[in-house]
Amino acid sequence: MLLIIWETSYRIFQWGWKFPSVLQTADAFYDGFVNGQLLEGTLSSLRRLLTAYAIAVVIGTTLGFLFSRYRFLDETLGMLVVSLQTVPSIVWLPFAIIWFGLNDTSVIFITGIGATWTMALSSRTGFINIPPLLLRAARTLGTGTGYRLFYQVLVPASMPHLMNGMRVSWAFAWRALVSGELIARGTGLGQFLQDYRSLGDTSSMLCIVIIIAVLGTLSDHLCFKRFENRLLARYGLTK
Amino acid sequence: MIDLSGVSKGFMQKDGRKFGAIENVTFSIRKGEFLSLLGPSGCGKSTLLNLIAGLEQADSGEISMQGKKINGPAPDRTVVFQEHALFPWMTVIDNVAFGLKQKGIPKKTRSEIAMEKLQMVHLTRFAARYPHELSVGMRQRVAIARALSMDPEILLMDEPFAALDEQTRLILHKQLEEITVITGTTLLFITHNIREAIFLSDRILVMSTRPGRIKREFTVPVARPRDYVDPHLHQLEAAIMETLGEELEKVLKEEIGYEFRIKKNAVPDLAVNHLGNEL
Numbered sequence: 001m002l003l004i005i006w007e008t009s010y011r012i013f014q015w016g017w018k019f020p021s022v023l024q025t026a027d028a029f030y031d032g033f034v035n036g037q038l039l040e041g042t043l044s045s046l047r048r049l050l051t052a053y054a055i056a057v058v059i060g061t062t063l064g065f066l067f068s069r070y071r072f073l074d075e076t077l078g079m080l081v082v083s084l085q086t087v088p089s090i091v092w093l094p095f096a097i098i099w100f101g102l103n104d105t106s107v108i109f110i111t112g113i114g115a116t117w118t119m120a121l122s123s124r125t126g127f128i129n130i131p132p133l134l135l136r137a138a139r140t141l142g143t144g145t146g147y148r149l150f151y152q153v154l155v156p157a158s159m160p161h162l163m164n165g166m167r168v169s170w171a172f173a174w175r176a177l178v179s180g181e182l183i184a185r186g187t188g189l190g191q192f193l194q195d196y197r198s199l200g201d202t203s204s205m206l207c208i209v210i211i212i213a214v215l216g217t218l219s220d221h222l223c224f225k226r227f228e229n230r231l232l233a234r235y236g237l238t239k
Numbered sequence: 240m241i242d243l244s245g246v247s248k249g250f251m252q253k254d255g256r257k258f259g260a261i262e263n264v265t266f267s268i269r270k271g272e273f274l275s276l277l278g279p280s281g282c283g284k285s286t287l288l289n290l291i292a293g294l295e296q297a298d299s300g301e302i303s304m305q306g307k308k309i310n311g312p313a314p315d316r317t318v319v320f321q322e323h324a325l326f327p328w329m330t331v332i333d334n335v336a337f338g339l340k341q342k343g344i345p346k347k348t349r350s351e352i353a354m355e356k357l358q359m360v361h362l363t364r365f366a367a368r369y370p371h372e373l374s375v376g377m378r379q380r381v382a383i384a385r386a387l388s389m390d391p392e393i394l395l396m397d398e399p400f401a402a403l404d405e406q407t408r409l410i411l412h413k414q415l416e417e418i419t420v421i422t423g424t425t426l427l428f429i430t431h432n433i434r435e436a437i438f439l440s441d442r443i444l445v446m447s448t449r450p451g452r453i454k455r456e457f458t459v460p461v462a463r464p465r466d467y468v469d470p471h472l473h474q475l476e477a478a479i480m481e482t483l484g485e486e487l488e489k490v491l492k493e494e495i496g497y498e499f500r501i502k503k504n505a506v507p508d509l510a511v512n513h514l515g516n517e518l
Binding site: 131138 | 293316328338340
């Protein structure tokens with residue numbers, strides 16, 4: 001239905017090359033995957049994303065844990081993180097270029113940085129909201145207060161919050177990635193977008209937007225949402 | 240087996256003043272006995288339990304177990320809390336086996352022991368369920384099984400049945416009685432329910448309130464299995480009620496602010512004022 005409206009309005013309003021028609025887009029899709037580098041670009045974007053994301057989740061969770069544990073850190077560094085979170089991560093790109101040069105590392109850096117703050121704040125909430133009773137019960141059963149308590153009780157107990165944090169920071173990372181790639185070099189979806197713009201190839205540009213949207217939706221629905229629902233059902237948190 | 244001597248513990252209040260929860264408490268728990276601490280809410284009985292569990296530290300005095308000073312929680316003193324405190328992300332059997340896992344017992348032995356303990360509380364059918372799928376009473380039974388799984392020297396129970404409805408509570412009394420007879424474990428039981436204390440215990444310590452002290456000791460000279468309609472139990476109940484009555488009066492006076500009496504066959508104050516009026 002949407003496609004029909006799109007195609008007819010293309011014909012009626014005579015958009016010409018500024019916005020592509022359905023057929024042109026489909027054609028560009030086919031061309032891009034069969035002959036072009038679209039697939040390769042998508043994969044290398046995903047690779048960057050996953051690297052940055054993994055680092056962000058680990059650092060973010062660690063920060064969140066420290067904030068929940070040490071009040072002093074929470075009131076100093078924690079406040080800083082809250083304000084950093086409101087800054088779009090792309091503003092760090094100029095810094096990243098100076099530090100790492102115009103390359104992959106810069107893109108990974110700014111992709112990770114946005115996700116890290118979100119993850120830190122979510123995991124902090126998660127750790128703070130663990131019922132103290134669970135911790136006491138765990139200690140009487142011999143977990144001690146160290147590493148075992150952390151990964152056997154603290155992490156699973158705050159899992160619903162951690163999961164939410166992971167989902168939101170994934171979205172943040174995804175956005176930062178594409179904007180980073182628009183500017184930095186190397187094969188990637190953002191870079192293609194830039195290249196096609198200089199060629200005036202709007203149908204290929206739209207292709208990339210669609211790929212980004214589809215990948216984002218797929219990862220959210222198939223991966224995060226499913227996992228989150230299962231988790232909530234298991235914890236007995238669904239209505 | 241466990242000895243407390245001169246134990247005191249206070250808490251800082253928001254206005255900076257110190258509030259004495261318990262003061263100079265001395266008693267000992269004998270091996271294999273079922274001891275209840277009975278008292279009105281706020282008398283510091285849960286604090287005492289936390290001290291023995293090692294979850295809190297006493298300000299002064301000493302608590303020792305088999306001659307060794309207690310200075311932290313350990314699996315030889317497991318606790319059943321008022322709320323079940325089960326881990327919601329684990330199945331019932333994993334919850335019961337959690338403590339064994341900390342001990343480093345292999346998985347197979349672990350689940351065998353866990354099953355055996357679940358058998359004691361008659362919940363083997365629910366081993367693969369998650370805690371939220373069970374009723375409140377069942378969860379508390381799982382918590383008991385989990386505490387038993389460690390084969391503790393002493394089982395500490397902090398008002399474990401207070402949140403249950405009357406029917407469930409009666410069933411659990413029977414089950415706990417059964418468990419104590421089978422395992423012969425030492426048990427410290429905290430409650431504000433007089434009947435519960437009498438039905439279950441060998442010995443009852445009645446606590447006074449503000450500050451918390453041991454006020455009087457009662458022994459229950461009735462063999463198990465016990466029956467609720469046993470007249471011995473009723474006589475004891477009356478005696479304890481009288482002791483506790485003074486304490487309750489103290490609490491209510493503080494809360495309500497005027498003369499309040501819990502006396503046998505007493506006419507309420509308000510009624511007294513109206514006798515003879517409007518004749």
